[in-house]
Amino acid sequence: MKTRIKELRARYDLTQEDLAKKIGVRRETILFIEKGKYNPSLKLAYDIAKALQTTIDDLFIFEEEER
Amino acid sequence: MKDKIGIVVGIGIAAMVLVTLSLFVLNAGNLELNEIMPIGIVLILVAFAMYILWDRIKNVKKGLPAKDERLKLTNYKAGYYGFIAAIWSAVFAPLSFEILFDYELPGHLVTAVVVLVSGFVFATSYLYMYWKGK
Numbered sequence: 001m002k003t004r005i006k007e008l009r010a011r012y013d014l015t016q017e018d019l020a021k022k023i024g025v026r027r028e029t030i031l032f033i034e035k036g037k038y039n040p041s042l043k044l045a046y047d048i049a050k051a052l053q054t055t056i057d058d059l060f061i062f063e064e065e066e067r
Numbered sequence: 068m069k070d071k072i073g074i075v076v077g078i079g080i081a082a083m084v085l086v087t088l089s090l091f092v093l094n095a096g097n098l099e100l101n102e103i104m105p106i107g108i109v110l111i112l113v114a115f116a117m118y119i120l121w122d123r124i125k126n127v128k129k130g131l132p133a134k135d136e137r138l139k140l141t142n143y144k145a146g147y148y149g150f151i152a153a154i155w156s157a158v159f160a161p162l163s164f165e166i167l168f169d170y171e172l173p174g175h176l177v178t179a180v181v182v183l184v185s186g187f188v189f190a191t192s193y194l195y196m197y198w199k200g201k
Contacts, residue, residue: 017129017131020131021129021130021131024132024135025131025132025135025136025137026126026131026132026134026135026137026138027131028137028200029135029136029137029138031200032137032200035200037199037200038137038200040136040137041136043136044136
Protein backbone atom coordinates (compact mmCIF):
# COMPACT_ATOMS: atom_id res chain seq x y z
CA MET A 1 0.00 0.00 0.00
CA LYS A 2 1.35 3.41 -0.95
CA THR A 3 0.43 6.64 0.77
CA ARG A 4 0.56 10.33 -0.06
CA ILE A 5 1.15 11.32 3.56
CA LYS A 6 4.70 12.55 2.95
CA GLU A 7 3.62 14.62 -0.03
CA LEU A 8 0.71 16.20 1.86
CA ARG A 9 2.83 16.79 4.94
CA ALA A 10 5.24 18.74 2.79
CA ARG A 11 2.36 20.72 1.32
CA TYR A 12 1.20 21.81 4.78
CA ASP A 13 4.77 22.11 6.09
CA LEU A 14 4.25 19.50 8.79
CA THR A 15 6.93 17.26 10.24
CA GLN A 16 6.15 13.67 11.21
CA GLU A 17 6.15 14.81 14.84
CA ASP A 18 3.71 17.66 14.13
CA LEU A 19 1.31 15.27 12.42
CA ALA A 20 1.72 12.70 15.20
CA LYS A 21 0.88 15.34 17.81
CA LYS A 22 -2.17 16.48 15.81
CA ILE A 23 -3.69 13.00 15.74
CA GLY A 24 -2.34 11.66 19.05
CA VAL A 25 -0.02 8.89 17.92
CA ARG A 26 3.73 8.30 18.18
CA ARG A 27 6.05 9.67 15.51
CA GLU A 28 7.24 6.17 14.55
CA THR A 29 3.68 5.19 13.67
CA ILE A 30 3.56 7.94 11.04
CA LEU A 31 7.00 6.85 9.80
CA PHE A 32 5.93 3.21 9.41
CA ILE A 33 2.65 4.14 7.72
CA GLU A 34 4.58 6.31 5.24
CA LYS A 35 6.97 3.44 4.56
CA GLY A 36 4.08 1.02 4.09
CA LYS A 37 5.26 -1.10 7.02
CA TYR A 38 2.13 -0.59 9.10
CA ASN A 39 -1.48 -0.61 8.04
CA PRO A 40 -3.42 1.85 10.21
CA SER A 41 -6.88 1.19 11.58
CA LEU A 42 -9.80 2.81 9.79
CA LYS A 43 -10.10 5.36 12.60
CA LEU A 44 -6.42 6.34 12.39
CA ALA A 45 -6.58 6.50 8.59
CA TYR A 46 -9.60 8.80 8.93
CA ASP A 47 -7.80 10.99 11.51
CA ILE A 48 -4.73 11.32 9.27
CA ALA A 49 -6.87 12.15 6.26
CA LYS A 50 -8.77 14.77 8.28
CA ALA A 51 -5.54 16.32 9.59
CA LEU A 52 -4.21 16.56 6.04
CA GLN A 53 -7.53 17.91 4.74
CA THR A 54 -8.14 15.07 2.34
CA THR A 55 -10.03 11.78 2.13
CA ILE A 56 -8.87 8.24 2.94
CA ASP A 57 -9.35 7.31 -0.70
CA ASP A 58 -7.03 10.07 -1.80
CA LEU A 59 -4.45 9.36 0.89
CA PHE A 60 -3.94 5.62 0.49
CA ILE A 61 -3.26 4.01 -2.85
CA PHE A 62 -3.98 0.29 -3.03
CA GLU A 63 -2.22 -1.80 -5.64
CA GLU A 64 -4.62 -4.22 -7.32
CA GLU A 65 -2.60 -7.32 -6.33
CA GLU A 66 -2.63 -6.32 -2.63
CA ARG A 67 -6.41 -6.67 -2.32
CA MET B 68 -1.89 11.13 33.79
CA LYS B 69 -2.53 7.44 33.02
CA ASP B 70 0.74 7.33 31.05
CA LYS B 71 2.66 8.86 33.96
CA ILE B 72 1.18 6.40 36.47
CA GLY B 73 2.16 3.53 34.16
CA ILE B 74 5.72 4.84 33.93
CA VAL B 75 6.05 5.25 37.73
CA VAL B 76 4.63 1.75 38.36
CA GLY B 77 7.00 0.31 35.74
CA ILE B 78 10.05 1.95 37.34
CA GLY B 79 8.90 0.70 40.76
CA ILE B 80 8.54 -2.89 39.55
CA ALA B 81 11.94 -2.82 37.78
CA ALA B 82 13.56 -1.43 40.96
CA MET B 83 11.94 -4.15 43.11
CA VAL B 84 13.16 -6.85 40.70
CA LEU B 85 16.69 -5.44 40.87
CA VAL B 86 16.61 -5.27 44.69
CA THR B 87 15.33 -8.87 44.91
CA LEU B 88 18.00 -10.03 42.47
CA SER B 89 20.75 -8.19 44.40
CA LEU B 90 19.61 -9.77 47.69
CA PHE B 91 19.62 -13.20 46.04
CA VAL B 92 23.12 -12.72 44.59
CA LEU B 93 24.50 -11.36 47.89
CA ASN B 94 23.12 -14.29 49.88
CA ALA B 95 23.83 -17.00 47.32
CA GLY B 96 27.59 -17.18 47.84
CA ASN B 97 29.35 -18.88 44.92
CA LEU B 98 27.04 -18.97 41.93
CA GLU B 99 27.11 -21.81 39.43
CA LEU B 100 26.56 -21.49 35.71
CA ASN B 101 22.97 -22.78 35.91
CA GLU B 102 22.23 -19.94 38.38
CA ILE B 103 24.09 -17.23 36.45
CA MET B 104 22.15 -17.86 33.21
CA PRO B 105 18.68 -17.09 34.66
CA ILE B 106 20.12 -14.00 36.35
CA GLY B 107 21.44 -12.88 32.96
CA ILE B 108 18.01 -13.37 31.38
CA VAL B 109 16.35 -11.42 34.22
CA LEU B 110 18.85 -8.59 33.70
CA ILE B 111 18.10 -8.60 29.96
CA LEU B 112 14.36 -8.38 30.77
CA VAL B 113 14.95 -5.50 33.20
CA ALA B 114 17.08 -3.72 30.57
CA PHE B 115 14.25 -4.24 28.06
CA ALA B 116 11.72 -2.80 30.53
CA MET B 117 13.97 0.19 31.24
CA TYR B 118 14.41 0.86 27.51
CA ILE B 119 10.63 0.79 26.96
CA LEU B 120 10.09 3.09 29.97
CA TRP B 121 12.79 5.51 28.81
CA ASP B 122 11.18 5.61 25.36
CA ARG B 123 7.76 6.31 26.91
CA ILE B 124 9.16 9.10 29.08
CA LYS B 125 10.80 10.62 25.98
CA ASN B 126 7.48 10.60 24.13
CA VAL B 127 5.45 11.98 27.04
CA LYS B 128 7.98 14.83 27.42
CA LYS B 129 7.49 15.71 23.75
CA GLY B 130 3.72 15.80 24.23
CA LEU B 131 3.21 12.54 22.32
CA PRO B 132 1.34 9.54 23.74
CA ALA B 133 3.34 6.80 25.49
CA LYS B 134 1.31 4.18 23.63
CA ASP B 135 -0.77 4.21 20.48
CA GLU B 136 -2.69 1.66 18.41
CA ARG B 137 0.47 0.30 16.73
CA LEU B 138 2.19 -0.34 20.07
CA LYS B 139 -0.97 -1.90 21.52
CA LEU B 140 -1.04 -4.26 18.53
CA THR B 141 2.68 -4.96 18.98
CA ASN B 142 1.97 -5.73 22.64
CA TYR B 143 -0.79 -8.20 21.73
CA LYS B 144 1.33 -9.92 19.09
CA ALA B 145 4.38 -10.19 21.38
CA GLY B 146 2.09 -11.48 24.15
CA TYR B 147 0.81 -14.16 21.80
CA TYR B 148 4.35 -15.24 20.87
CA GLY B 149 5.31 -15.26 24.56
CA PHE B 150 2.27 -17.44 25.33
CA ILE B 151 3.17 -19.93 22.57
CA ALA B 152 6.77 -19.98 23.86
CA ALA B 153 5.48 -20.66 27.40
CA ILE B 154 3.46 -23.67 26.22
CA TRP B 155 6.30 -25.14 24.15
CA SER B 156 8.91 -24.55 26.85
CA ALA B 157 6.63 -26.23 29.44
CA VAL B 158 6.53 -29.28 27.18
CA PHE B 159 10.09 -29.34 25.91
CA ALA B 160 12.13 -28.17 28.94
CA PRO B 161 11.49 -31.32 31.05
CA LEU B 162 11.69 -33.53 27.97
CA SER B 163 15.01 -32.11 26.71
CA PHE B 164 16.61 -32.29 30.18
CA GLU B 165 15.50 -35.91 30.44
CA ILE B 166 16.93 -36.80 27.02
CA LEU B 167 20.11 -34.69 27.07
CA PHE B 168 21.21 -34.87 30.72
CA ASP B 169 19.17 -37.82 32.02
CA TYR B 170 17.88 -35.42 34.72
CA GLU B 171 14.31 -34.98 35.79
CA LEU B 172 13.71 -31.22 36.01
CA PRO B 173 11.87 -30.35 39.26
CA GLY B 174 8.57 -28.47 39.00
CA HIS B 175 9.88 -25.17 40.34
CA LEU B 176 12.67 -25.14 37.74
CA VAL B 177 10.18 -25.91 34.95
CA THR B 178 8.17 -22.90 36.14
CA ALA B 179 11.33 -20.77 36.12
CA VAL B 180 12.19 -21.92 32.57
CA VAL B 181 8.63 -21.18 31.37
CA VAL B 182 8.65 -17.68 32.91
CA LEU B 183 12.12 -16.79 31.60
CA VAL B 184 11.63 -18.24 28.10
CA SER B 185 8.21 -16.61 27.63
CA GLY B 186 9.57 -13.32 28.99
CA PHE B 187 12.57 -13.47 26.68
CA VAL B 188 10.44 -14.32 23.62
CA PHE B 189 8.00 -11.53 24.52
CA ALA B 190 10.84 -8.99 24.86
CA THR B 191 12.65 -9.97 21.65
CA SER B 192 9.52 -10.16 19.51
CA TYR B 193 8.26 -6.85 20.97
CA LEU B 194 11.54 -5.12 20.15
CA TYR B 195 11.65 -6.65 16.67
CA MET B 196 8.16 -5.40 15.82
CA TYR B 197 8.82 -2.12 17.60
CA TRP B 198 11.81 -1.38 15.35
CA LYS B 199 10.56 -3.02 12.15
CA GLY B 200 7.00 -1.69 12.30
CA LYS B 201 5.29 -5.02 11.53
